[in-house]
Amino acid sequence: AQKVTQAQTEISVVEKEDVTLDCVYETRDTTYYLFWYKQPPSGELVFLIRRNSFDEQNEISGRYSWNFQKSTSSFNFTITASQVVDSAVYFCALRAFYNQGGKLIFGQGTELSVKP
Amino acid sequence: DGGITQSPKYLFRKEGQNVTLSCEQNLNHDAMYWYRQDPGQGLRLIYYSQIVNDFQKGDIAEGYSVSREKKESFPLTVTSAQKNPTAFYLCASSIVAGADSPLHFGNGTRLTVT
Numbered sequence: 001a002q003k004v005t006q007a008q009t010e011i012s013v014v015e016k017e018d019v020t021l022d023c024v025y026e027t028r029d030t031t032y033y034l035f036w037y038k039q040p041p042s043g044e045l046v047f048l049i050r051r052n053s054f055d056e057q058n059e060i061s062g063r064y065s066w067n068f069q070k071s072t073s074s075f076n077f078t079i080t081a082s083q084v085v086d087s088a089v090y091f092c093a094l095r096a097f098y099n100q101g102g103k104l105i106f107g108q109g110t111e112l113s114v115k116p
Numbered sequence: 117d118g119g120i121t122q123s124p125k126y127l128f129r130k131e132g133q134n135v136t137l138s139c140e141q142n143l144n145h146d147a148m149y150w151y152r153q154d155p156g157q158g159l160r161l162i163y164y165s166q167i168v169n170d171f172q173k174g175d176i177a178e179g180y181s182v183s184r185e186k187k188e189s190f191p192l193t194v195t196s197a198q199k200n201p202t203a204f205y206l207c208a209s210s211i212v213a214g215a216d217s218p219l220h221f222g223n224g225t226r227l228t229v230t
Contacts (some may be wrong), residue, residue, distance in 0.1 A: 032215070033216050042207060043206075097215045103161055106147075106158040106160075109158055
């Protein structure tokens with residue numbers, strides 16, 4: 001079975017604080033892909049990053065960074081120096097390589113609130 | 117600009133009525149998807165289509181139907197058989213139905229059934 005768990009339902013920080021959103025996944029497949037999406041109040045999900053199971057290098061994109069650790073089945077997302085515009089719901093998702101039509105398994109989402 | 121258009125943004129229906137949600141994409145993507153979002157439950161897959169005139173059930177297909185007569189269009193009908201239809205519905209597409217293809221989402225349709 002495949003599963004994605006985002007244990008933090010809501011996080012509230014003050015602007016300029018760093019914040020880490022946790023993501024833990026379960027899969028029996030050896031080849032899989034992990035994704036992070038951002039859902040602002042407008043509702044549209046915005047693709048942030050994709051990682052394959054063979055690439056454990058951490059990635060940084062501006063204030064965003066991702067830490068992928070296969071040993072703990074985690075793919076955590078850190079926002080450095082958070083801003084009000086970062087307020088959104090963030091989803092972690094998993095897709096196995098051998099899957100039925102590209103089915104993406106989503107976590108429950110973490111609602112981040114950044115206060116000025 | 118290329119993207120996915122869902123209409124309408126808000127939809128209200130009486131219980132017992134069927135309702136169709138529109139999804140159009142001009143990204144030339146082969147694969148299209150419908151997800152349902154409920155508070156605290158993330159997104160759940162309703163139906164997906166990898167190619168025109170073909171589609172498969174997702175995890176929660178009961179009470180829903182779809183068609184894929186054109187590459188750019190993937191309408192979703194919420195039938196009266198759906199027990200709890202009030203939700204936020206998201207349409208998505210990807211270049212192919214491959215594991216590494218990120219999904220691109222529309223703005224969603226919020227359906228309220230009373």
